[in-house]
Each structure stands twice: as C-alpha cells, then as structure tokens.
Amino acid sequence: MLNKLNIKQAREGLKNKDFSSVELTKACLDRIKETDEKVHAFVTLTETEALRGAQEADKLILSGQDLPLLGIPITIKDNFSTQGTRTTASAKVLEDYIPPFDSTVVAKLKASGMVMLGKTNMDAWAHGSSTETSDFGSTKNPWNTEHLPGGSSGGAAASVAADQCIAAIGSETAGSIRQPAAWCGVVGLKPTYGRVSRYGVVAMGSSLDSPGPLTKTVEDSALILEVLAGQDKLDATTSPKDVSKYSEDTKLKTKNLVIGVSEEYFNGVDPEVAERVKGAIKLYEKMGAKIETIKLFDPKYAIDVYTIIQRSEVSSNLARYDGVRYGSARQSFGEEAKRRIMFGTHALSSGYYDQYYNKASKVRTVIIDDFKKAFEKVDVIIAPTSPSLALPVGATKDAAMFGELADILVEPSSIAGLSGINIPVGFSNSNLPIGMQIIGPQFAECSVLQTAYEYEQETKDEDWRKKEPEL
C-alpha cells in the first residue's frame, strides 16, 4: 500500500530505507493496472521508463543523495512536453507527436529526482472542465465512476485521488487545477501567473496558463511549488521575484489572519457545498482569524471576459496545427476545439476587436483592481471552488459553455493572475468530495499555503479524512 503515501511520508520511507523507489513505483504501477480501466486517468503510461528511473533513484539514495523529489512517482498532465514521450494534450491532432525537448516544469522535476509514471488525461487542448472532451476517452471520478473528475486536469486529480501516484502535475487556465481537485477531493495549487514557467506546456490561454501541483497534502503542494517556481529564461512572462522556502514557510502560522468572504461567491452554489465551506470559515474564526465580509464583483462578469480572451488566444495558439506538420489534418480537431477556434477568430476579426477583445481586456483590468482593493483589507479570500459537486458522466453533452459555468468561481481570480488553492473540506451525503478555495494576491503563495495548512492540521483527525475511494 506504498502508493497511498504522500510525498513527505514517501521521502521519509526512502530515506530510512524502509522501502526502495522501485518498490514504491511498482506499488503505484500495480494500482494503476488495477484501477485505470475504471478511472482512465492515463493517456500514456511510461512503465519501463518509470522503473528505470526508480532504479536510478535508488542508486542515488544509496549514495547519500538528497533531492526534493528523489524516487517519488509522479504523473504529468499530457500537455507538458516530455522529451521522447508522446505529448498529445489529449488531442487526436497530436496523437503521434513526440517532443524533442522537455518543458521547463518536467526538466525541473527530473532534476529533482522525480520518477515519471506517465502522462495523464485531460480535456483535449485543456478545453474543458470535465475531461469528458478528451479525444482519448473520458476520465472518471474515483469516488464514483458514474461521475466526472472535473478538468481539464481531470486525469491528474483522479490519479492522486485513486492513489495511483504520490503526486501529480497539472495546469490551470481558469480552474483546471482547482476544480478537478475539488471534485476529486485532493489539494490543487494554482500559482500566480508567471510564478511557474509555461515553457513547453501546450498553450491554451497564454495570458492565463499556470502550471501547478495536485497533491494529497498542502505540504506536498508547497514542496513541489518550491521545485517549480522561479524565473525561466525560456519564458519571458516568468517573474524575477525570489522563490520562498514554501515547504518550510507553509508551516508557519499567519498572525492576525484576515479572511475575506464575499456573498457573490455563494450565489447559486449547491447547499451542501456552501454549508461545508461556511463551516470551514467558522472554524478559522474559532482558530483566531478575523472574518471580513467583502464585496467583490459578481463572478458572472468574469465569464465573458475569460471566454473572449481565452478563445481569442486559443484561435491563434492552435493555428500552428495547420495540417502541414504533426501528421494530422485539421479535420481531426474535436468539436470543442473547432468551436473555440471559430469563436476566437470572430472575436479578433477586424471590426469586432474593439467590441470584444479590447473591451474584455479593459474589464479584466477592472477585475484586477477589484481584487487589489479587496486585498488591502484582507489577507486571503475564501469561497467554494465549484458551485456544484462532481457532475454525472455526460453532463457536458450539448453544453458549449459547460466549462465556463463550472469554473465561474475560479475564473475571476484566474483572469487577475492570482494565486489560489483548493483543499478538501469534506464530503456530500452522496459521498462526493467538497472543495474550498483560498485565493491570495499575486505571489502570495505563502499566505495561501499557510491558510490551507492550518485548516488541514486542525481537521486532520476528522473521520471524513479516512475515507478511501472504492475501486
């Protein structure tokens, strides 16, 4: 049952020679074989490479090497370029594409000793919040395989929830880490835009994409962020700001924590979800935090802004798959990608640019200012991550704006480029996980992680934490 360990536990076990990385990796691979027919978290499994990597890691451990992720089996979302391993972004167009280079995130993970188990499923091109639009079949929610895992990092979230791995790497444009983390009951950290390099991540919404970890604990997310964060000379949008010792800072208690709560983020939210999140807020109050009621713009405005900006960028980003290279004709684009290309192309067309893209950019600035004002008064903002529980399989059918609506509560902070995290706060009566998001200002990952860690510590012995998905 080594596969159930989190990074911290696995690192300790490896260090104490309680088990080897090969044993740990095999436990994960066995679990994958046992469960992935039901869950379908993987697009490509890299078993041979994983075992070889684990052997290497064991040698290094024996020689006394200490790297932050040495010998730890991790899954990588299939939109991260991996040298020599096909990278499809779950899109048919890239079915046979094998990158000749590693994305910066993967290069950093490799340098930190990671063992890559495989590439996880996602909505094709990251276009969606269900993983149902993958060109290679939907991933299922490990807690109930009749339900969706969320997305687009659905495979990543499911692989963590199903204990197929120790941790996972996903990416978020607006909700793609936090929402599946919420639906699958795991921790999902979306760093500030520009904190983690996008180099080598198949582009979706270039001004929004943020790679980040999906983990079993808050501490694990902090550890991975510490590996990933930092300026990259291959990504001009990464920040030169110093990288904190997130793994240590996370455990510090925030003094005089002020939490903002905005009623706008509870409108139309599933009552069970709202109740659990409000319960968590009460718990913070009990722990000594000050709860401040704030008024943020109704998140519905963010939908329009996000949709226009993201679709416009998508229409341009997908232009390179022109049928000349990559071996697939343009007909192999799925419905959702085609819709987005047409929408974005229209929005950028001469005569419409001012009406759409330009106006959306202006409203984006207004939303950024709205958050700035809020963060003058509060350290973090707490809200439900998703307005609903994990929806049943098939929910995206004929719902062209499914993703935008499922992600309504994470879109405003995404278009403002803020930091945020989803942490599990319990289960519904139907035994589906409930997630809560903590939003912080740009580059305030420490505050976000600390706040999340406090809740996690306070509730670590609660019964719901002992639940396991039945697969």
Added chain:
Amino acid sequence: MKYNLVCGLEVHVELRTKSKMFCACSADYFGKEPNTHTCPVCLGLPGTLPVPNKKAIEWCIMVGLALNCEINLFSKFDRKNYFYADLSKGYQISQYDLPFAKNGHIILKSGKKIGITRVHMEEDTGKLTHAQVNGENASLIDFNRSGVPLVEIVTEPDFDNAEEVKEYLQRLQQIVRYLNVSDADMEKGNMRLEPNISLRREGQTGLPDYKVEVKNINSFNFVGKAIEFEIKRQTEILDQGEKPAQETRGFVESNSSTKSQRSKEDAQDYRYFPEPDIPPLRITKNYIDGLKEQMPELPSAKLARFVEEYDLSTYDAEILTREKNMADFFEACVNDGKEFGINAKQIANYIINKKPDINELLPAQLVQTIVQATKVADVGEDKLNEIIDKILSEQEKAVNDFKSGKETVIMFLVGQVMRQFPEKIDSGKVKESLLSKLK
C-alpha cells in the same frame, strides 16, 4: 490625361544579430544546410515561447533614431495571424499599434523630406522551395530563416518619381550599414522592398482610392522599373475611365513588368492582438540617451562635417562618406598626413582618382605614397635648359604640331623631358620652361 505618382515604400531590413529574434539559434543562415539553424522555438513546436532578443530591439530603436523618429516609451509585440506553410506558428510576431519608432524622415539631396511613418520589429518566416524530389513535385520548407529579426520601415506616400525612391533606398541602406546593424545586401535578401503605387490626376490632392503593392523586388533598379511599368499600366486603365484594382502584384524580372498576385477580395484580416507571451516593454529616456551615445556619426552629418572641416566639395565628400569604412580611412589618412604636410584635399583627390583598395592599404602607407608622388627634385636651371633643347631638337614633329595650334602636344613634350631625369621633377616648372622656349 496627366497623372502624378503617389508612392510610399515598405522596406524590410534583416538585422545581423548573432542570434534570432526569439530564440538562441544562429541568425547567420545564408547558404547554410537547410533546417540546421533551428530549435523547438523557431520551429514553433507546441508549448515553446518567444523570448525577445535585446540586441535586436536596441538596433531597431537605433534605426528609428537614425531616421529622426520619435521612440515610443511604451511598446509591445503583437501577433499577426495568417496561414502560410513557411510560418511555423500560424502567426508572425510583429508590432501593430505601438511600433518602437514613428514619425521620422530622411532628407533627400534636393532638400525634400520623405516622411517615415513607422519603424517596427518583427520576425522573418521560413523559406519554401518548390522542387522535384524523386520525380515528384514537392514543396520543401527550410526554417533556418524562421525567426531572424527584421526591421520594417514604412514611409509616407511622399515619392514623386522613381529617382527619389532610389535615392531614399540608397540613403537607408547607407544608414543601416553605418549603424552596422545589417549588411543590407540585396542579393542575400537582407533588404526587401515593397512600393505602394497609385496615380492621382494632376492638380488633385488627397490620396487615390486604390493602391497597388508590388512585391518580389530585389534590386534598387527594379523598383524604378516596377514604378515605371505601373505608371504606364495604371495610366492606361485610368484613361479608359476605369479604376485600377486594389491588389498585390509581383515584379517579373524577365520583362520588367508586374503581375497580379492577390486581389482585394482575398485581402487578409490579420486579427492582430497583443502577443501574450511577451510582456509589454517600457523604454526609458535614459536608455534612449544611452543608445544615442553609442550611435556613430551618421552619413548626412559626416558629409556636412567633411565639407566644413576639410574644405572638400560636396561631390568629393559624398564619395568619401558613402561607406563608413572609407570615411574612417580617409580621416585616418588626414591625421597621418599632417606630419608630412599632406592636406585633406590631396588625400581626397588621391583616394577618389586612384581608388586604392583600402582593405589592403594602411593609412600611413597611402600618405607615404602621396609624399613620394609629390616630392620634387631640385633641378638646376642650366641642366633643365640643356635637356629641353635636346628634346626640342629631337621632337621636330611635335614642335611643329604645337606651333600649328595643337597645343595639347605640350604634355607629350613635358613627359619626354621628365623621362630624361632619374628623379622626379616638378612637371609645372618643365611645362613653363618649354612654353617660354616654344613661343
């Protein structure tokens, strides 16, 4: 009916930076094995990102400054979206509404100002070759050129004739070469020219309601030919009471004509939007001042100074400043010449008349050559008279020719006399003595 030419120019200049515009690949692609100067970034592979080349931006701003432009203190890159097989990303990174430089000018010899609308930075595309491969028609793509930095310089429609266009191009080429930011070699495609040509009825003002853009021009002379051809073609259409089509035409070298390539109906909507992968750039006054300090003296200033400082004719100064290394060589010679009493004019005359290979010659060597050439041996009056008498008696025919009015023969006699002396003597003195004897 009489018409006047309305013509503006777009010129692309390829910079000679070491690396490409947005990646670390070598930009020195000319004549290299296809697809050897490429990387995931310039191939546009999924997930790759552009990181702008600081040097290229610096040079683009320098070109703007040299063309008397205002520099935008806030600038950005934009995506120009269009499909073409040689475009690896499906869009070209260019600049749309905030180019690095705008509102400049070049002044022609006549004193006429040609307005520069804008100077912006963009990336070059790959190159398509249509060839037979194993007996089949194939299109081959070479991405070595993909991502090489280009500066685009757009003028106002200020040209009245092909001569002005040619002079403008020569000046522009001279300026970028002075700045040492481009080889501006037409044959290597370092400089590409696209005139916009239309005609306006004599006496009318305002711009015509159509324009024809001509592409594929790879020499300054061909621009003139393209313009002449278009004037003729468009005149014929206008004379029939019709309006020439708004279109892009290609120059056909074989018969100096132009041929329709793309009409207005297929006009592209490039769907420009800000390049999200590159943050906007803030350029400070300090930075611009720093660039100005690094810039060499430009051709027009140098020419004016040569005339003033060295007392040269504009004609001579123009020849000497045409290329920067020539001007530098000249000034080095002037400096070396002072010690030997050789003045700037003597040096200028020598360089212009003898056209020495300045790459093979040191300034000091050139000065010595002039010193030797002007050194005159002192010849005694008696010795000279003796020799002159000898020559005059030997060259009876020449003497007769001279006396019968063929005065140019005097130089022949001077030469004959001088040949009798082993050392160099003053030819003026010889001529004088000869003339006095012949009279």
